[in-house]
Amino acid sequence: MRFLSLASQHRVVIILGLTLIISALVVPGYFSASTLGLGLDRAATIGLIAIGLTVLLIAGQIDLSGGAVFALAGIISVILQREIGILPAAIVGILVGTVAGAINGALVVGLKVNSLVLTLATMLIFRSLAHWITNSQPVSGTDIMLSLALAKTYLDIFTIRSALFIVLIVLLHVWLTRTIPGRNVFAVGSNPAAAKESGIASDRIVFFGFVFAGTLAGLAGVLQSLVTNTGSPVFGSELTVAVIAAVVVGGTRLEGGRGSALGTLGGVLTIGSLTIAMEFQSVPAYVQQVVSGLILILLVVLDRAVTTKGRASGTRPALISDNPITQGGTT
Amino acid sequence: MSDAAMEISVNPDRFTRGSKLVDALSKAGLAFAILAVVLYGSVVSPAFFTSGNLLNVLTSMSIVGIVVVGMTFVLVVGGLADLSVPATIACGAILSLGLQPMIGPLPAFVLAVGLAGLIGLLNGVLVGYVGINPIIATLGIGTIGLGIVQAAVGGVIVYGSNPASAEFAKGRLFGIPVVVLIFLVIALIGHFVLSRSFWGRWTLATGGNYSAAEASAVPVQAVKAGAFVITALTAGISGGLLGLTLQSARPLIGAGYEFSAITAVVVGGVSIIGGFGSVPRAIAGLIFVQLLTNVMVLDGVRTPIQGFVLGILIVGAVGMDAALRKRGVA
Numbered sequence: 001m002r003f004l005s006l007a008s009q010h011r012v013v014i015i016l017g018l019t020l021i022i023s024a025l026v027v028p029g030y031f032s033a034s035t036l037g038l039g040l041d042r043a044a045t046i047g048l049i050a051i052g053l054t055v056l057l058i059a060g061q062i063d064l065s066g067g068a069v070f071a072l073a074g075i076i077s078v079i080l081q082r083e084i085g086i087l088p089a090a091i092v093g094i095l096v097g098t099v100a101g102a103i104n105g106a107l108v109v110g111l112k113v114n115s116l117v118l119t120l121a122t123m124l125i126f127r128s129l130a131h132w133i134t135n136s137q138p139v140s141g142t143d144i145m146l147s148l149a150l151a152k153t154y155l156d157i158f159t160i161r162s163a164l165f166i167v168l169i170v171l172l173h174v175w176l177t178r179t180i181p182g183r184n185v186f187a188v189g190s191n192p193a194a195a196k197e198s199g200i201a202s203d204r205i206v207f208f209g210f211v212f213a214g215t216l217a218g219l220a221g222v223l224q225s226l227v228t229n230t231g232s233p234v235f236g237s238e239l240t241v242a243v244i245a246a247v248v249v250g251g252t253r254l255e256g257g258r259g260s261a262l263g264t265l266g267g268v269l270t271i272g273s274l275t276i277a278m279e280f281q282s283v284p285a286y287v288q289q290v291v292s293g294l295i296l297i298l299l300v301v302l303d304r305a306v307t308t309k310g311r312a313s314g315t316r317p318a319l320i321s322d323n324p325i326t327q328g329g330t331t
Numbered sequence: 332m333s334d335a336a337m338e339i340s341v342n343p344d345r346f347t348r349g350s351k352l353v354d355a356l357s358k359a360g361l362a363f364a365i366l367a368v369v370l371y372g373s374v375v376s377p378a379f380f381t382s383g384n385l386l387n388v389l390t391s392m393s394i395v396g397i398v399v400v401g402m403t404f405v406l407v408v409g410g411l412a413d414l415s416v417p418a419t420i421a422c423g424a425i426l427s428l429g430l431q432p433m434i435g436p437l438p439a440f441v442l443a444v445g446l447a448g449l450i451g452l453l454n455g456v457l458v459g460y461v462g463i464n465p466i467i468a469t470l471g472i473g474t475i476g477l478g479i480v481q482a483a484v485g486g487v488i489v490y491g492s493n494p495a496s497a498e499f500a501k502g503r504l505f506g507i508p509v510v511v512l513i514f515l516v517i518a519l520i521g522h523f524v525l526s527r528s529f530w531g532r533w534t535l536a537t538g539g540n541y542s543a544a545e546a547s548a549v550p551v552q553a554v555k556a557g558a559f560v561i562t563a564l565t566a567g568i569s570g571g572l573l574g575l576t577l578q579s580a581r582p583l584i585g586a587g588y589e590f591s592a593i594t595a596v597v598v599g600g601v602s603i604i605g606g607f608g609s610v611p612r613a614i615a616g617l618i619f620v621q622l623l624t625n626v627m628v629l630d631g632v633r634t635p636i637q638g639f640v641l642g643i644l645i646v647g648a649v650g651m652d653a654a655l656r657k658r659g660v661a
Contacts (some may be wrong), residue, residue: 065468111650117411117603118465121645124590128638136635233635241474244467254464286486286582290478297471300463 011299019270023277035276037157043272044165048220049243050250051165051172052101052213054264057247058176059209060189060256061108061115066217066243067236068126071165073218074225074235075130075203082220086143090273097218098211100126105210109203117211123240130233138232147229151249161223165268168216173261185209200276208250238289245296246271253303271295342519361600361615368622376629384625388509391512392621395591395616397569400521401562402592403613407525408558409538409605411465412593415454415473419447419563420585422480423570427578429489436496440575444567450476451563455556469559481582491578500575510572519567524611534558538605587638594641595620597648604652620644 024031025068056063077093084092104122110114141147151158158166176182187195188202196202225231250267251257271292278288372379398416405413426443427436434442450472457468476643491497500510534556536544545551564586574580599616601608624637 107646107650111653112647113649113653114411114603116464117649118646120412120414120466120590120593121642121649123642124638124645125642128635128642131635132633132639135633241470252469284482284486286478286481290475290482292599293471293474293478296458297463297468297475300467300471301457301461304461331451 009205011302012263012270015249016266016270016273017275019277023273027277027280035280037159039272039276039298040157040162040269041151041159042275043268044159044162045220045224046239046243046246046271047169047268048161048164048223049213049217049239050246050264050268051168051261053243053247054172054250054252054259054261055176055185056115056209056213057252058259059185060188060192060254061206062119062244062254063104063210063213063217064116064119064240065100065104065123065126066213067239068123068130069097069214069217070125070221070224070236070239071096071130071218071233072133073101073221075134075139075231075233077222077224078139078225078229078231079133081142086141086146086226090226093222093225094215094218097221098215098219101211101214102207104214105207108210109207127233127237132141134231134233136233138230141225141229141231144229147227150223150227161227164223166265169261169265172264176261176318181205186257188256238285241289241296242271242275242292245292245299248296248299248303255299274316347454361598361612361619365615365619365622368626372622372626372629375626378629379626384629385588387528388621388625389511390508392617393508393511394569394573395588395621396514396617397517397565397572398562398588398592399595399613399617400518400610401558401565402596403521403601403608403610404525404534404558404561405465406593406596406601406603407538407553407605407608408534409541410458410555410558411497411603412589413454413469413559413562413566414466414589415450415469415476416562416566416589416592417583417585417587418473418476418480420570420573420588421477421580421582422447422450423567424481424577424580424584425484425489425570425582426575427571428491428578430485431491431493431496434495436575437485440496440571444564445573447567447570448560448564451560451566452556454563455559458559459552459554459556465559478584486582488579488581489574491575496575496639497578500572502657510576513568513572517568518610518614521561521565525610528555530557535606538602538607540606578648590638590641591620594645594648597652600648600652602652603649 027035029035049070053063053066063211073093073096076096077090080089080092083089100122104115104119107122108118109114111118154163176185184195184200184205187198187200188205192202221236224235246253246267247259247264248267249270250260250263250265252263274291275288279293369380378384398420402413402416405411423443426446427440430439430442433439453476454465454469454472457463457472458465500509504512525534533544533549533551534557536547536549537551537554541551544554566588569582569588570585573584577584595617596608596613597603597616598620599608599612599614601613602614620641623640627637627640
């Protein structure tokens with residue numbers, strides 16, 4: 001059991017390593033800079049949404065509406081280009097994500113309902129809005145050259161999108177491990193009642209967690225729409241499972257109170273390299289879905305097995321051993 | 332986002348509190364709402380109150396309704412929701428058409444429903460025995476199941492090859508469409524099992540107070556798992572009938588049915604956190620939602636707005652459930 005729990009703590013490294021080795025074996029030239037850059041760029045979309053979801057999961061909540069917000073924000077940012085110009089439209093798009101997150105947060109905190117069920121409903125609402133606005137047709141932007149500029153790679157590896165993702169995840173790591181609000185998120189997630197007793201404004205943290213997650217889903221959607229010069233109401237529908245899988249691979253627990261930004265980075269890179277490897281081998285989309293579903297289920301079961309054992313023997317880890325610093329150090 | 336069962340254990344008295352008020356409100360409220368929709372529909376659209384239209388509503392309602400019966404068990408047992416319904420419907424539809432040339436229509440149908448049940452069994456084991464969050468488990472298993480079904484037929488549309496079975500599924504018995512009759516039979520069985528049998532009492536007890544049920548020697552894990560098997564079986568039947576009626580099945584044939592079913596059940600006043608609800612309630616919710624959708628279609632409201640309204644209805648119903656029962660589900 002000790003081995004299993006150790007393996008589950010270091011699993012990001014193990015899984016990422018295995019993925020890279022297998023990918024390198026089946027895809028010739030996998031480790032060339034351009035392939036890696038492509039993988040990183042692809043991973044950045046999942047990654048930006050995963051950043052927001054990491055914070056929410058640590059706080060003990062979840063947001064299933066990310067994929068729908070992703071589509072909606074992208075559509076708004078493309079449609080408004082003609083009226084108000086590209087940059088303002090992009091900003092409005094991101095703000096749409098913020099508002100969507102605020103709606104989720106206000107409803108979860110205000111109605112005191114399970115965030116899984118609530119964001120399931122708002123996912124339906126945001127997705128319907130996306131179809132409504134676009135008449136279920138894809139919309140295209142005004143400036144094709146912009147998408148070329150955004151897709152340009154720097155230092156052979158980074159696109160603007162992937163660089164932004166890396167910067168944000170490092171900032172998140174610092175915020176979660178070195179600041180008081182960051183630590184409070186862990187407290188709220190591991191024991192909401194105790195957190196409240198210690199004077200932490202749980203509701204406010206949960207609310208802003210949703211706002212943060214919505215904003216990042218919006219940002220990811222706007223970037224995707226700018227890079228492809230398209231906004232489509234079906235964008236992001238397959239993202240939900242992939243994003244949750246990425247975060248869970250990174251060791252963040254669905255039960256709340258546990259997780260790390262660097263773990264999520266590892267998880268996102270794993271999903272990204274898997275996707276690229278499968279695309280290079282022209283594996284059909286539905287098989288890719290089976291793979292991400294399998295990863296998700298297997299890891300959640302593993303998590304469950306490890307936690308249940310810990311609880312049964314009375315060694316439920318105290319908050320201090322959930323310390324993100326030690327978690328971060330191991331990943 | 333702790334397990335629903337854990338939440339319930341800290342609220343031992345939740346089963347009785349306020350339930351009379353909720354009862355009266357939701358029963359009268361729903362009847363009033365259905366009546367209002369019927370009145371509005373008859374006034375706004377001359378096509379609404381015709382036997383042809385109502386028969387259409389009844390037929391499409393029956394396909395969703397079969398799933399609603401199963402989904403009621405999932406909600407009552409405290410299993411939140413089953414998101415693998417699109418996969419189990421696709422499994423039922425694709426296999427019952429795709430296997431026809433090989434083993435004949437009836438064995439194909441039975442096998443398709445059985446395999447859908449297998450998906451449900453996987454969900455049930457993960458949720459009931461391993462203790463995974465139901466939404467995550469069914470989301471993951473649904474993704475996997477749908478992928479495998481697509482891979483099995485190469486990701487293409489499957490067509491029916493047996494006209495006799497199509498005739499049967501589209502036909503009528505005593506002037507009532509066969510699909511509607513099947514729905515009524517399943518609803519009656521579901522209602523009987525939930526309200527009159529030991530399994531139903533176990534289901535209500537498990538959803539109402541997991542620890543107390545466990546202490547009273549109710550096989551809680553099996554009951555929880557069973558709810559997901561029941562939903563998968565009903566979704567498989569529904570998918571099979573859908574495939575036979577349409578004589579074609581694409582992989583995404585079941586998309587959206589999970590939301591229609593969940594909406595109907597929660598609008599019917601079945602508690603999202605379990606322990607309370609019945610099949611007739613869920614069907615009343617279904618009638619309301621289906622009539623509302625029908626009126627919107629006749630009114631020329633575009634499809635996306637219907638999804639929007641469904642979403643709002645879920646939020647409203649769930650919010651009302653939490654408020655009326657004065658207990659939070661964090």
